[in-house]
Amino acid sequence: MKILFFSAKPYDRQFFEKSNETHDFELEFWETHLGPHIVDAIKKDNYQAVCVFVNDQLTAPVIAALAEKGVKIIALRCAGFNNVDLDAVAAHGLRLCRVPAYSPQAVAEHAIALLLTLNRKTHKAYNRTREQNFSLNGLMGFNLYQKTVVVIGTGKIGAAFCKIMLGFGCKVIAFDLYESEELKQLGVNYLPFENVISKADVISLHCSLSEENKYLINANSLAIMKKGVVIINTSRGALIHTKDAIEALKTGQISGLAIDVYEQEEKLFFKDLSGSIIGDDDIQRLISFPNVLVTGHQAFFTEEALTEIAASTLASVATLIKGNEPSDLNEILV
Numbered sequence: 001m002k003i004l005f006f007s008a009k010p011y012d013r014q015f016f017e018k019s020n021e022t023h024d025f026e027l028e029f030w031e032t033h034l035g036p037h038i039v040d041a042i043k044k045d046n047y048q049a050v051c052v053f054v055n056d057q058l059t060a061p062v063i064a065a066l067a068e069k070g071v072k073i074i075a076l077r078c079a080g081f082n083n084v085d086l087d088a089v090a091a092h093g094l095r096l097c098r099v100p101a102y103s104p105q106a107v108a109e110h111a112i113a114l115l116l117t118l119n120r121k122t123h124k125a126y127n128r129t130r131e132q133n134f135s136l137n138g139l140m141g142f143n144l145y146q147k148t149v150v151v152i153g154t155g156k157i158g159a160a161f162c163k164i165m166l167g168f169g170c171k172v173i174a175f176d177l178y179e180s181e182e183l184k185q186l187g188v189n190y191l192p193f194e195n196v197i198s199k200a201d202v203i204s205l206h207c208s209l210s211e212e213n214k215y216l217i218n219a220n221s222l223a224i225m226k227k228g229v230v231i232i233n234t235s236r237g238a239l240i241h242t243k244d245a246i247e248a249l250k251t252g253q254i255s256g257l258a259i260d261v262y263e264q265e266e267k268l269f270f271k272d273l274s275g276s277i278i279g280d281d282d283i284q285r286l287i288s289f290p291n292v293l294v295t296g297h298q299a300f301f302t303e304e305a306l307t308e309i310a311a312s313t314l315a316s317v318a319t320l321i322k323g324n325e326p327s328d329l330n331e332i333l334v
């Protein structure tokens, strides 16, 4: 049985081929992302499954085309599924699996790396000292100890982030549609959204993206935050209204912004564009701020996470293809 991979990078091939040693799938890797431009190139009745990533476009027409080509399973090698039309998957009788929890710590630890870098400016110090510039001017940060850190979304990644921040001695308050008893026992307080964001020194976004929370961080919510708030987003780009964030950076309402995700990232991330002219003025503006840090969706990118992603994805496909259901139903979306 053949699985066709989209948006495939050398590291995807490396980890999936290794994991496939315990299966017997034929794996075919295409570098291009999945979208309407490529579906005609998929050979009919040749692939029973496609394996896709965060920026592949699984719109209704693309899903209809996959079904027409004989694809039976769509395997997301990620946790988020905001790029998939779930109704279309169900309507065409396809199955859809994902990797709900490959390594929450990988993402939480990257959020911490962004926060510490942004605050203590280690990226600037690194460049300075390589130039034999040992001046400290402009490198001042603040203690995280006893600061109020707000976590929006306390699922698997948010919970891991809360625990690390509690270890730093921060006051951790949170907002989620569901409260975690475990986190409450550890000292996390839950409050309504407006209340938490108005108290925050630091806000870290860890909720999944939905129609309801698109642009959660916008001009209105920014206006009720403390002046000088620091915002970290490792979740999904569209949680932040980028132009509103740019305005807030200009006025100093946001004193630091670190993003691993960006609303228009599918045109940019995972590619080397160092020789290109980038037409996206918002990302160019963001990168121009000295207090903005951008990483290209790398929060998940650890050896442990990639090993688990490959193992879990192939195991789910193997189970579904036999007509069985995985023991962890969180892996199955349709």
Ligand code: NAI
Residues within 6 Å of the ligand: 079, 080, 081, 100, 101, 104, 107, 152, 153, 154, 155, 156, 157, 158, 175, 176, 177, 178, 206, 207, 208, 209, 210, 212, 213, 234, 235, 236, 260, 261, 297, 298, 299, 300, 301
């Ligand atoms: P999860 O499903 O365990 O947790 C999501 C939490 O968000 C849930 O507790 C849910 O109740 C909460 N939530 C949903 N809507 C909300 C809202 N409007 N307000 C407040 N809370 C809300 O998911 P997990 O594994 O913690 O992942 C979170 C997100 O992180 C994913 O949806 C994905 O977008 C992102 N992610 C980013 C990665 C990266 O490399 N940058 C890698 C993996 C995930």
